[in-house]
Amino acid sequence: MRPKAELHLHIEGTLEPELVVELARRNRIDLPTFDVDAIRSRYSFTDLQSFLDLYYEHMAVLRTEEDFYDLAAAYLRRAEEQGVRHAEIFFDPQAHLSRGVPLEVVFGGLSAALKDGGVSAALILCFLRDQGADEAEQVLRAALPYRESFIGVGLDSAEVGYPPSLFRRVFEIAAAEGLHRVAHAGEEGGPDYVWEALDILRVERVDHGIRAMEDPQLVARLRDERIPLTVCPLSNVRLRAVPSLRDHILPAMLDEGLVVTVNSDDPAYFGGYVEDNYAALQRELGMTDEQLDRIARNSFEASFAYEGETTGTCPSASAAEEQVR
Numbered sequence: 447m448r449p450k451a452e453l454h455l456h457i458e459g460t461l462e463p464e465l466v467v468e469l470a471r472r473n474r475i476d477l478p479t480f481d482v483d484a485i486r487s488r489y490s491f492t493d494l495q496s497f498l499d500l501y502y503e504h505m506a507v508l509r510t511e512e513d514f515y516d517l518a519a520a521y522l523r524r525a526e527e528q529g530v531r532h533a534e535i536f537f538d539p540q541a542h543l544s545r546g547v548p549l550e551v552v553f554g555g556l557s558a559a560l561k562d563g564g565v566s567a568a569l570i571l572c573f574l575r576d577q578g579a580d581e582a583e584q585v586l587r588a589a590l591p592y593r594e595s596f597i598g599v600g601l602d603s604a605e606v607g608y609p610p611s612l613f614r615r616v617f618e619i620a621a622a623e624g625l626h627r628v629a630h631a632g633e634e635g636g637p638d639y640v641w642e643a644l645d646i647l648r649v650e651r652v653d654h655g656i657r658a659m660e661d662p663q664l665v666a667r668l669r670d671e672r673i674p675l676t677v678c679p680l681s682n683v684r685l686r687a688v689p690s691l692r693d694h695i696l697p698a699m700l701d702e703g704l705v706v707t708v709n710s711d712d713p714a715y716f717g718g719y720v721e722d723n724y725a726a727l728q729r730e731l732g733m734t735d736e737q738l739d740r741i742a743r744n745s746f747e748a749s750f751a752y753e754g755e756t757t758g759t760c761p762s763a764s765a766a767e768e769q770v771r
């Protein structure tokens with residue numbers, strides 16, 4: 447299995463039905479059903495919002511530091527099995543604060559799991575764009591005492607109607623704090639959202655970004671500046687951003703010379719972890735080993751914080767690239 451970095455992964459989206467049930471029992475939280483198969487049968491989505499509704503509903507079971515620890519530890523175990531050498535992990539503090547779970551609990555559990563995990567990993571704090579810019583700024587300020595526990599900020603949740611330009615100020619504050627900057631753009635929103643993410647938020651990577659392909663000038667900009675895109679093929683199919691994997695634009699993105707990476711987004715909900723995404727691209731789209739190796743190399747180039755080793759003998763990301771060459 448090729449070594450890779452995973453750069454687009456929402457930790458709350460790794461909450462498997464089995465863990466939903468276990469944590470609900472532990473925290474004495476009532477669920478509509480405790481049947482794992484019945485929970486899984488609800489994982490059929492028509493668009494981003496239909497997924498987000500369930501994603502936020504299930505978070506109710508995350509209450510204690512131990513819950514966040516168990517969630518992240520389970521992901522890191524799965525990631526290691528899938529050839530992940532480094533992960534940059536999104537989390538949604540507002541989705542927990544709004545339920546009365548303090549930042550201390552979220553950071554405490556996640557940071558401890560990352561410290562104990564067998565894979566190099568770092569956290570990226572995401573703002574929920576549908577909660578507005580003022581709240582985003584409040585959350586960032588509240589998180590600054592934990593500045594050493596996260597490497598960057600991102601922007602996620604419902605995209606259309608919440609353009610990146612609304613978040614100019616909070617991204618400026620993040621930049622002044624030396625935080626990396628990414629944003630979901632061009633998943634359901636158009637190329638204009640990707641332009642705004644680049645020009646106004648000064649993002650260093652674009653999450654999803656598949657609709658950038660509708661604008662040749664934008665494609666040229668992404669290529670020339672080597673701005674990575676964190677594409678999530680199985681997510682795009684499940685949320686109907688593309689009709690099927692066979693129709694996915696990812697091979698064309700690679701042909702355009704874009705720094706494309708492949709990631710799992712919310713693997714518990716979308717039918718596979720990161721290697722499952724790579725395997726599906728090979729199986730359904732006939733992508734070659736050479737193409738997939740290039741994508742894996744891109745993932746190390748696109749990472750912010752890779753410091754680990756890939757085999758025990760390779761000391762750097764460039765050596766990791768050698769491995770998949």
Ligand code: HPA
Nearest residue numbers: 456602603604630711712
């Ligand atoms: O794919 C996504 N898009 C936007 N917000 C999200 N939050 C979790 N996953 C996603």
Ligand SMILES: [Zn+2]
Nearest residue numbers: 456602630711
């Ligand atoms: Zn995402």
